[in-house]
Amino acid sequence: MRIMQLAEEGGNPLLPNATFFVxxxxxxxxxxxxxxVILPPIQKVLKDRYDMVQKTIDDNRAASERFAQAKEKHAETLAEARAESGKIRDDARGRGQAVLDEFRQRAQAEADDVRQAGEQQLAAQREQILGELRAQVGGLSSTLATRVVGEEVRNPAMVDEYVGGLSRQGGA
Structure with a gap:
């Protein structure tokens, strides 16, 4: 409508008037x-937010790197601990085996000592019993000879000598 008024008044509707310029x-x-006035605070807030997001991204990246390093260090430490525990276990097994071997040797030595003492005791008892039997064999043989012959044997020393010769031949 305004255009029509301007056209009737004789003005060019394509040329701007003073209202336009105001x-x-x-x-x-x-x-x-x-x-x-308005744009600088908004830009400052946007820049601060961008800086904060960038800092968070950088912190996350640094934390990821530290985590990866810590994970590697943990794995290395764990591997070292496993190796060390294996060495300690092997050392303990070796020491345990050495202790077992020592106890076996002691037990074997004690068993050998007991066996040797028993053999010596048996040998001593055997000799004692043999001596007692030899002493009794002379008297028994004299008694037997007296019964067989019917007369008393007058020389028991001769019988003892004969029995001693028999025992030497049997022992030799």
């Missing part, structure tokens, strides 16, 4: 005020 100046003033 509105343009007000728009430019508002734009300038927004540019100088």
């Amino acid at each position: 509105e343009l100046i007000i728009f430019l003033i508002v734009l300038f005020v927004m540019w100088k």
Whole structure:
């Protein structure tokens, strides 16, 4: 409608009038005020937020690297601990085997000592019993000879000598 009025008044509707220029100046003033007053705090907030996000990304990346390093160190430490525990276990087995061998040797030595003492005791008892039997054989043989012959044997020493010769022949 305005265009029609201007056309009737004889003005060119394509040429701007003073209202346009006033509105343009007000728009430019508002734009300038927004540019100088409103936009800087918004840009500052956006930049701060961008910096915070970037810092968080960098911190996450650094934490991931530290975690990977800690994980590697943990794996190395665990491997070292396993190797050391294997060495300790092997050493303990070796010491245990040495202790067992020592106890076996002691037990064997004690058993040998007991067996040897028993053999010596048996040999001594055997000799004692043989001596007693030899002493009794002379008297028994004299008694037997007296019964067989019917007369008393007068020389028991001769019988003892004969029995001694028999025992030497049997022992030799």
